[in-house]
Amino acid sequence: MTEFSPRYLKDYQVPDYKISTVDLTIELDDNKTIVTNVMNVIKSGEHQRALVLDGEHMQLKSVLINQTQIDSSQYQLSDSTLSITNLPEQFTLTITTEINPVANTALEGLYKSADVYCTQCEAEGFRRITYFLDRPDVMAVYTTKIIADKTSFPFLLANGNKVEQGNLANNLHYVTWHDPFPKPCYLFALVAGNFDLLSDTFTTTSGREVKLELFVDKGNLSRGEHAMVSLKKSMLWDEQQFNLEYDLDIYMIVAVDFFNMGAMENKGLNVFNSKFVLADDLSATDDDFFNVEAVIAHEYFHNWTGNRVTCRDWFQLSLKEGLTVFRDQQFSADMHSSTVTRIKNVKIVRAQQFAEDAGPMAHPIRPEKVMEMNNFYTLTVYEKGSEVIRMMHTILGDDAFKAGIELYFDRHDGQAVTCDDFVAAMSDASKTDLSQFKLWYSQSGTPELIVSDDYNSATNTYQLTIEQSYPQTHDKQEKQNLHIPINFELITNDNEPNQGGLLHSKEKTQTWTFDNVCSKPLPALLGNFSAPVKLNYHYNDQDLNTLMVDASDEFNRWDAGQKLFAGYIKQLVNNPELDLPLQIASALEQVLACNADNAFKAEQLILPSFDEMAAAIVEVNPGSLVRAITVLKGFIAEQLQVQFLQTYQSLCTSEFAKDGQAIGNRALKNVCLDYLSLLDGANALVLNQFTDANNMTDQLAAIKVAALNDLACFEDVMTEFATQWQGNTLVMDKWFTINALHNNENVVQRITGLLEHPEFSIDNPNRARALIGAFAFYNSEYFHNKDASGYEFLFEQLAKLNTINPQVASRLITPLIQFKSFDNNHQQLMKGQLQKLTKLESLSRDLIEKLDAALK
Ligand code: PHE
Numbered sequence: 001m002t003e004f005s006p007r008y009l010k011d012y013q014v015p016d017y018k019i020s021t022v023d024l025t026i027e028l029d030d031n032k033t034i035v036t037n038v039m040n041v042i043k044s045g046e047h048q049r050a051l052v053l054d055g056e057h058m059q060l061k062s063v064l065i066n067q068t069q070i071d072s073s074q075y076q077l078s079d080s081t082l083s084i085t086n087l088p089e090q091f092t093l094t095i096t097t098e099i100n101p102v103a104n105t106a107l108e109g110l111y112k113s114a115d116v117y118c119t120q121c122e123a124e125g126f127r128r129i130t131y132f133l134d135r136p137d138v139m140a141v142y143t144t145k146i147i148a149d150k151t152s153f154p155f156l157l158a159n160g161n162k163v164e165q166g167n168l169a170n171n172l173h174y175v176t177w178h179d180p181f182p183k184p185c186y187l188f189a190l191v192a193g194n195f196d197l198l199s200d201t202f203t204t205t206s207g208r209e210v211k212l213e214l215f216v217d218k219g220n221l222s223r224g225e226h227a228m229v230s231l232k233k234s235m236l237w238d239e240q241q242f243n244l245e246y247d248l249d250i251y252m253i254v255a256v257d258f259f260n261m262g263a264m265e266n267k268g269l270n271v272f273n274s275k276f277v278l279a280d281d282l283s284a285t286d287d288d289f290f291n292v293e294a295v296i297a298h299e300y301f302h303n304w305t306g307n308r309v310t311c312r313d314w315f316q317l318s319l320k321e322g323l324t325v326f327r328d329q330q331f332s333a334d335m336h337s338s339t340v341t342r343i344k345n346v347k348i349v350r351a352q353q354f355a356e357d358a359g360p361m362a363h364p365i366r367p368e369k370v371m372e373m374n375n376f377y378t379l380t381v382y383e384k385g386s387e388v389i390r391m392m393h394t395i396l397g398d399d400a401f402k403a404g405i406e407l408y409f410d411r412h413d414g415q416a417v418t419c420d421d422f423v424a425a426m427s428d429a430s431k432t433d434l435s436q437f438k439l440w441y442s443q444s445g446t447p448e449l450i451v452s453d454d455y456n457s458a459t460n461t462y463q464l465t466i467e468q469s470y471p472q473t474h475d476k477q478e479k480q481n482l483h484i485p486i487n488f489e490l491i492t493n494d495n496e497p498n499q500g501g502l503l504h505s506k507e508k509t510q511t512w513t514f515d516n517v518c519s520k521p522l523p524a525l526l527g528n529f530s531a532p533v534k535l536n537y538h539y540n541d542q543d544l545n546t547l548m549v550d551a552s553d554e555f556n557r558w559d560a561g562q563k564l565f566a567g568y569i570k571q572l573v574n575n576p577e578l579d580l581p582l583q584i585a586s587a588l589e590q591v592l593a594c595n596a597d598n599a600f601k602a603e604q605l606i607l608p609s610f611d612e613m614a615a616a617i618v619e620v621n622p623g624s625l626v627r628a629i630t631v632l633k634g635f636i637a638e639q640l641q642v643q644f645l646q647t648y649q650s651l652c653t654s655e656f657a658k659d660g661q662a663i664g665n666r667a668l669k670n671v672c673l674d675y676l677s678l679l680d681g682a683n684a685l686v687l688n689q690f691t692d693a694n695n696m697t698d699q700l701a702a703i704k705v706a707a708l709n710d711l712a713c714f715e716d717v718m719t720e721f722a723t724q725w726q727g728n729t730l731v732m733d734k735w736f737t738i739n740a741l742h743n744n745e746n747v748v749q750r751i752t753g754l755l756e757h758p759e760f761s762i763d764n765p766n767r768a769r770a771l772i773g774a775f776a777f778y779n780s781e782y783f784h785n786k787d788a789s790g791y792e793f794l795f796e797q798l799a800k801l802n803t804i805n806p807q808v809a810s811r812l813i814t815p816l817i818q819f820k821s822f823d824n825n826h827q828q829l830m831k832g833q834l835q836k837l838t839k840l841e842s843l844s845r846d847l848i849e850k851l852d853a854a855l856k
């Protein structure tokens with residue numbers, strides 16, 4: 001493997017030069033785009049150090065200082081830098097480069113795909129457009145002039161406000177944009193193409209009218225409406241909750257089909273993966289609608305948390321991401337059921353973030369060492385980062401938290417700052433000591449709370465003892481005790497009100513004593529998942545049944561059910577013949593019968609996922625785990641067959657609605673279908689649902705259970721689905737995914753064949769993830785097949801993606817590097833594939849970093 005050296009947080013130094021303005025002229029062309037970049041550069045302090053600009057994958061055409069061309073005796077060019085020496089205190093630097101957008105399959109920098117030119121600069125893509133100080137603490141005011149063919153590219157977009165436009169010779173035209181807010185280059189954006197435009201306006205509290213423009217592929221206008229409504233809801237919410245108003249006169253969103261991530265918060269010009277913009281009743285599921293709204297909100301919220309106040313360096317990524325995820329989660333919770341929203345967040349943390357913490361890429365939410373920044377857009381930085389913000393919210397309370405946010409903007413608007421600055425604002429505004437709490441930023445790994453208790457009926461006292469325990473992480477970091485907020489409730493069956501509140505665990509072991517407890521209580525802990533930790537307390541089935549019904553925290557009611565299921569799944573892994581108690585079924589029967597809302601009931605009925613269980617069991621045999629889950633599911637299905645069928649039928653309606661209740665009904669109906677699909681009669685039921693479906697949620701649920709149970713109708717419904725939806729990229733992604741989930745020993749052959757399908761293209765990240773990713777992440781049975789055919793398949797795809805799109809490759813390698821969760825046999829097979837990858841020629845920095853970590 002090639003050597004790449006990591007960068008360290010501790011090595012941070014302020015930049016030697018500032019760049020105050022950037023004037024770009026970009027003449028778009030498929031293979032030879034010319035970028036002229038005129039910068040005002042100012043030396044910081046007195047020194048004679050060279051100006052070292054970042055730049056990659058482009059051709060340098062010329063360098064001018066104060067309008068005079070300099071030659072290569074005055075500058076030095078390397079693979080990744082341009083160094084210029086002997087510079088005055090302040091000067092105009094003009095750099096011209098040539099780039100090739102069509103050849104750019106990595107989708108970083110300026111690229112052309114599906115007839116659209118677009119840019120992606122976060123984290124370090126701007127250096128593929130021009131030579132620059134590509135670091136977030138260099139903030140400049142940008143003016144961008146775009147020149148392109150008028151017929152093919154009627155829309156030329158960049159950040160800020162449009163200041164000029166006009167026609168040129170040869171059917172060319174130009175548009176000039178000016179963004180008055182100084183920003184780091186990662187927020188720069190440019191888009192050129194031919195779109196349909198959905199326009200609207202939003203009037204801010206202070207009465208300014210903002211133009212809202214949503215650009216979608218021709219013919220897709222109606223599919224953009226939900227995104228537009230979501231944007232307006234987000235704008236209103238941020239004003240109401242945080243007094244944060246939008247600041248430019250125009251807010252643009254462009255949907256593109258080729259995008260490495262979900263979306264990007266470029267100032268005034270968000271670029272979105274079309275998956276998180278386009279949605280209509282027939283082609284999008286209820287989850288899709290939810291996700292579009294959440295991602296629209298997330299990017300919008302970045303305008304303050306990320307853009308107005310940005311990161312000093314990339315190690316501080318969680319400053320903007322953890323905070324913005326927290327904000328979008330709060331928004332979603334306000335728009336929908338807060339408990340169900342919280343459950344969705346927590347499932348991701350437990351199934352995937354915990355796995356990351358337990359794997360070779362374990363890192364704190366503020367990493368200390370990075371080789372390829374793109375590898376750190378992780379569940380840890382985003383989701384655990386959000387949990388850390390949430391804990392501050394829990395510890396300080398809503399009012400003090402909001403005062404902290406206000407102080408943060410008072411102090412830092414227009415600056416590039418650190419996580420320490422954020423915590424300082426929180427601490428100062430609330431007059432709370434957060435020094436121990438801050439360790440959450442520097443410590444990796446998932447803490448475990450070991451809880452024991454003791455009740456003394458003579459004195460009516462109850463003692464709760466909590467020990468913090470830290471499993472060794474891959475980075476071998478030494479652990480300190482954290483400040484962990486623990487929501488608790490003591491459930492008693494006497495008539496006294498339950499005691500409850502917030503415990504602050506700060507020491508290795510701490511005991512709390514409660515008086516006036518008249519009967520032995522049952523502790524309900526970590527209500528609403530008050531900290532991202534594992535909990536170890538010996539609840540018996542009876543306890544869990546009690547919690548499922550009596551815990552006042554809805555999240556805890558759900559969680560008790562999950563614990564009950566998880567306990568049996570663990571036992572079934574070792575003993576598939578285990579006699580399961582009818583009690584499990586009766587607990588669920590109660591769930592079905594009670595009058596909670598159906599979305600919540602649906603969550604209560606869903607078993608813990610393979611990933612969540614794998615994160616909770618050491619060195620598990622993947623096949624045994626899949627079977628254990630299936631046995632439990634089959635048992636529940638048989639016991640509650642009548643109730644499931646009844647519920648299912650009662651929820652089948654011919655009208656389609658999209659309000660919260662209708663969504664909850666569909667969720668519950670499809671969970672019932674999922675259980676019923678394990679029983680006799682499944683084929684007819686599923687076929688029926690498929691045929692009758694008048695919305696994507698139901699249609700997709702039907703083909704999914706057909707795949708998961710390899711039902712007789714599987715091939716037919718898949719063919720029919722593909723015929724109905726061919727050409728609809730987003731729906732065909734779903735079809736590819738269902739193929740990858742097929743529970744059949746020939747699935748590797750099937751998906752290998754699909755690589756040649758006319759609608760498949762490995763260059764498109766959504767497609768690659770839909771087929772290859774879905775197989776590796778979610779077809780646990782056949783990905784982990786003991787003949788290693790699943791691993792081998794992934795290896796072959798990664799070898800291709802390594803050169804086509806390293807970022808996508810680096811995401812899809814995740815299931816292979818997390819081999820530690822599995823038994824030795826599987827570990828060896830997985831490592832074998834990783835070894836093969838290390839031998840590839842021109843291995844990307846992205847993969848090298850992960851392979852190094854995994855094989856170390
Ligand atoms: N900053 C984007 C977000 O969280 C994510 C992103 C990162 C997109 C890197 C593209 C590249 O909203």
Ligand code: ZN
Nearest residue numbers: 298302321324
């Ligand atoms: Zn973000």
